[in-house]
Amino acid sequence: MASSIVDNIESPSLTSNPSASEDEKSSINNSDEQYRKLFIGGLSYTTADDKLKEYCSKYGEIIECVIMRDREGRSRGFAFVNFKDRAMIDNFMAHRPHIIDGRQIEPKRAMPREETLKTEGQLTVKKIFIGAIKDELTEDDLKSYFQTFGNIIECKIMKTKEDKFRGFAFITFDDYDSVDRCILEKPHRINGKELDVRKAIPREQTSRMNGFILNNNMNSHNLNTDFYHLQNRYPTHLMINHPTLSFPAFSPYAYLPPSNYLSKPMPLMGTTPATTTNSLPLIL
Incomplete structure (x- = not known):
């Protein structure tokens, strides 16, 4: 199944290797953090950190919730929320749309x-x-x-x-x-x-x-x-x-x-694809 292939590659878990050293466990936690992070745009400029955290906690345990602010402390209208588990982000995204302080927010996986x-x-x-x-x-x-x-x-x-x-x-x-x-x-x-x-x-x-x-x-x-x-x-x-x-x-x-x-030969079948470049697609 596709999910098992992807999970085996992308989502190593501590339970799959109970004998892992502390250094290995730390590495696993760091690699998994990206999958537990949510970007939230479209926030009301009056929404407080506590209000956002309270709302998001309905969908899972929050590790960190930070509304980005300028030097004067004013909200910049977006935030980052770290959940304890990646499944909690799935839960949050599955329950869109979300409205906080009268505004529909714009959640997206970081x-x-x-x-x-x-x-x-x-x-x-x-x-x-x-x-x-x-x-x-x-x-x-x-x-x-x-x-x-x-x-x-x-x-x-x-x-x-x-x-x-x-x-x-x-x-x-x-x-x-x-x-x-x-x-x-x-x-x-x-x-x-x-x-x-x-x-x-x-x-x-x-x-x-x-x-x-x-x-x-x-x-x-x-x-x-x-x-x-x-x-x-x-x-x-x-x-x-x-x-x-x-x-x-x-x-x-x-x-x-x-x-x-479009500009290079296709890689030979069975070889690793060429490294992705930042070049723009050509107009035909």
Whole structure:
């Protein structure tokens, strides 16, 4: 089952190794912390830390709850909440929408820095790109694996006009949280082969980002902070995506694979996919 594969890789537990040393236990706790952290945007500027903690504690034990503030102590409208267990975040997200002090908040799983530094890491989307697919894999194989992360609306393995296999696919979920879970719980393997899973960037969004670079003479590294800051009211150094960004529905053909899938040969079947770059998808 997909869940057992992912959990074995991404979620080591102390109970699975009762003889672990204190140093090993510390390492396990640190690695698990990312999965227990929640970003909450859209807060009322009058919401107090205690009020937020009281509300979130309905869904699980809170380890830490911090509303981010400026130098004058004024709320910046977002917070971070650390739960005791990752299942508590699942519970919190399953009970959306949440309203605190008359405002609907915008919860999202906090992403590790290596993900937020990627161009696609800044977006809130309901579609993932899957690369390094072996030609014997079918759409049913992909659905069977990824349905553990949420309800799948569409799964399409891309082919040429001549019906030749292109080595990548797109899956659309009905919830952005399913995509975030896929990204958080990498790596993903089917039949022992690692897949290259990323957030899919809509063609329209790619065009907007490329135009932003050209108009401002920027490179993709600067885009990671400046384009993000352009669209979101949250500070750039946190690199946390704003969950209310929305895009119109696109067919799979309105999405482009990352540029290294267009400009470089596909990796040999059975090899590890090439390291992800921050380059923008090309416009065909």
